[in-house]
Amino acid sequence: MVDSSGLAPACGRLTDRIGIGVLTRLVDRDLVDEVLADTGKREQRTRLLPARVVVYYVMALCLFFEESYEEVMRILVDGLRSLGSWSKDWHVPTTSAISKARTRLGPEPLQVLFERVAVPCAQRGTRGAWLRGRRLMAIDGFVLDVPDTPDNDAAFGRSGGEKRPAPFPQARLVGLGECGTHTIVAAELDSWHINEHRLAEKLVDRFEPGMLVIADRGFYSFLFWKDAAATGADLLFRMPAGPELPVVQTLPDGSYLSFLLDPKVRRRRAVQKHRGSTLVEPPSGPTVRVIEYEVTNRDGSGELFCLITTILDPTEATAAELADAYNQRWEFETSLDELKTHQRGRGTVLRSQSPDLVRQEIWALLLTHYAIRALMTEAADQADLDPDRLSFMRSLRVIRRQVTNQAAFSPSPPGELPHRNNQRDP
Template identity: 60%
Template sequence: MAEVAGRLTDRVGLGVLTRVVTRDLVDEVLVETCRREKRRRLLPARVVVYFVLAMTLFFDDAYEEVMRKLVDGLRFLRSWDEDWQVPTSPALCKARARLGEEPLRELYRRVAVPLAGAGTSGAWLAGRRVMAVDGVQMDVPDTPGNDEAFGRGTSHQGLDAPYPKVKVVGLAECGTHAIIDAEIGAVTDDERELARELLAAFDPGMLVIADRGFFSHEFWREAAATRADLLWRVQSGLKLHVVHQLPDGSYLSRLMTDIERQRIRRHRARGLDTMPEGVAVRVIEYEITNRDSDTPGPIRLVTTILDPEQASAAELAAAYHQRWEFETSLAEIETRQRGSYRVLRSHSPAMVRQEIWGLLTTHYAIRELMYHAADLEGCDPLRLSFIRTLRVAR
């Protein structure tokens, strides 16, 4: 191939996904993570990055077939280098190991930002960007390394699960399904501990929704300190006394630890004036009569939005159920992009994490494409088909 045309490996790309994952960005990340080569290789680091992204799009295909799809279109551009052959699977495995997980992790964190504009349907409440925190578990190959790093958990029958499992907790934009930050851990890791690593992505102007599994007094206070507004479900047994009833049916209360409650009781027993303890919250309680639930009773939410004129109890209750939009995002990765009941490819913990960062990056790139396509047509991005867009990307 003539030198003016450039090397084949300089031309490798991912079609529409290079809109987000540009060659220049990949090169910047490789330099920052010290993965840029000092000598030419059959598989340069940039090509391996695109290969990892491609294998998360073509989950059913073997390594060599993924690489063949990645470069086959170049034949029609008359830019195929006859001296360059599709590498073997062992060579591709070694190239992945040489690259490591850091470039894919950094690439994801560089590209994944909120997408919704001011007019995006379902993306805003009272001027706040509606976000959600949730987690998912994925099966990984049954190897000693994966078993030791991630654990297995238990099946519904109480037996050890057939495969080790990795846990991913993420922060997503409800109006676009874009997952903008994530943390990877073992199946035994507490979701709150993983979610704590996401607090750096909480910004003022966000309304962050979470299910009751994420609530604790300590974590609530840490999350509220980011100045993002919160709307979390809490356990029905949590003690929340009515401090002030509000006209929309919600009420103001204070979140107090047991130690704070004991301090108040001691002060009152001594006849001392008590200063307000705990953290001020607003409580919304409501019933959904036609739901199947293993926990009967009202749904109870707490929020940092104390003024009902900013967001009514009905609006906040409706917003909470947008948390399921994140469930849909996770399902897109689990059952559409990866495939139902599929085990990830990677046989070592580092490669598992590399693969997941690749999955998250390609999912975000597809969602970014869908958002801009919907924006051009003036429609809701959630009304577009993820699977059809995935086929376009493929």
């Protein structure tokens, strides 16, 4: 006798066997079941494709972008076949059946899983992750091409305007990442029409004391700076051209103290001056420290960088150290490139034909990338190496092979990974 999961009763249910290899250490069965219960996606009856299996399956899709729906399912179940514990009467579901199972699951469980799992994972000894005890973090944005369907086009839009529209609709994301480990620990997702700055504002509640959050000039605004600084995190932003930064006090390392003027106050002062008023408001605003330096580009031209920070005391971080820390923002851009190009495949469009499944796929992509990078960080710490020394593509290939060979075995008990216990600052 065989139950509807495709397994003989003596062997247990499929959900007690299937996994995604070593990544199941991080996204373990108990956590998945807890999230399914919390999001109301736990089944009331046994299905051929239970919700837990679909969660692992969607993550597997993000490991094997080049494979078809059916082939990814075969990768997950062939281990059970080789053990003889899989019913010969069970057949890999059709693409249509898999799509229906994904639709039943929806995007919320994958989003909640990512939000619960993805926390900064650098230990105190992790190389390249700190500036004098401050955890180096960065924010940045990117877009992902999604399938060209009417529903996706309506939900996400596309760049280029009516005259020269992009070939595919695009989803926009802004992420908060840990520079030293390349892990993306928080993200906001919306349509292409929503600009990066609006999405970045939603990430502020993930800033916390002990972080040094780095951002490029496109993210600066007076209100965003004030809100971000109020979290207790330290900030290091590159300034756009335009805002005046008067020198209030020069400092020994070549930086200087200044202040940020609220644009509303600046406009009011300009009107007062224009009208000849003698009661012009005195300058005031949040105090910042300014670091200015020039970088010579490959073509020999010079580019001026103007950074502002909440770290006012040069003895806590010198101008040279902060300039070097700003360069660590490129490590986060590397993380985004890993996710967009290497893991997904260069030029590859996401699979999902509907907006909800696009969102589900993107959260699964973020979760899977985080799981890979967290394991790489653990390996680097054990070998006393900078995580940058490890190859993402080589690690991805190893994990793919391990999933192929061992995915269907019962996963081992979760390892003692620091981020699973939400230990943000060990």
